[in-house]
């Protein structure tokens with residue numbers, strides 16, 4: 001390979017100069033549009049997911065997140081409701097006209113998750129699971145590719161290249177923090193990667209300040225900073241009872257905090273020239 005050429009090609013700006021826009025049933029991600037994907041870390045029960053989904057729909061949020069298959073550091077932690085979680089999430093999203101974003105942890109689950117999800121998420125622990133990336137390159141649905149917690153920009157873009165090279169060009173990158181010497185935050189949210197990715201790749205990039213910081217109070221400032229850095233959107237964890245959440249309660253926003261953040265993003269969006277899903281004039285609460 002020509003030494004001057006980047007090791008990745010299909011994801012590069014040289015290959016395609018115009019921004020990729022990922023199309024969804026209820027909107028799109030990328031190119032001047034600012035999307036918010038929100039929901040609980042994990043789907044826990046029917047009441048929880050429907051309550052959160054209804055709340056989000058009143059704020060005009062179009063993308064519902066939630067884990068049904070959860071990659072947990074400890075085997076003793078809640079592992080997710082699995083297929084039941086997928087079904088509950090699908091029902092809630094359909095009722096409130098939203099798209100579903102959820103993680104697929106294993107190659108043998110791709111078909112099942114694709115049956116219920118609109119966007120399939122690859123978690124940080126799986127960014128270099130090349131079998132999984134190849135399987136996702138063959139599906140006809142967008143893939144949200146989280147950055148590996150110890151991965152370089154080049155490794156991340158090469159992981160995306162696996163998906164594009166297999167035939168699926170609907171990829172959204174997600175910066176979710178990397179592991180550094182700092183232990184005061186759960187991860188170190190690398191916002192400087194956002195404008196760098198934008199210059200090197202045509203793919204949309206969003207930011208997840210929930211996994212990125214692990215601390216509820218840091219979510220709003222880092223969300224606004226992500227918009228300022230040029231991100232195409234956010235992935236946010238929100239819960240109706242964060243203190244009782246079965247996973248990631250400490251980084252889950254309360255409803256009031258989430259609503260306040262949406263209003264602030266709306267204001268900031270007019271300054272940064274971003275069109276938003278959530279038009280505060282239409283907000284019902």
Ligand code: PEP
Pocket residue numbers: 041067071122123124125146176208211
């Ligand atoms: C999540 O989104 O809940 C999650 C587990 O993300 P990550 O893979 O970034 O840790």
Ligand code: MN
Pocket residue numbers: 041042211237247248
């Ligand atoms: Mn989480």
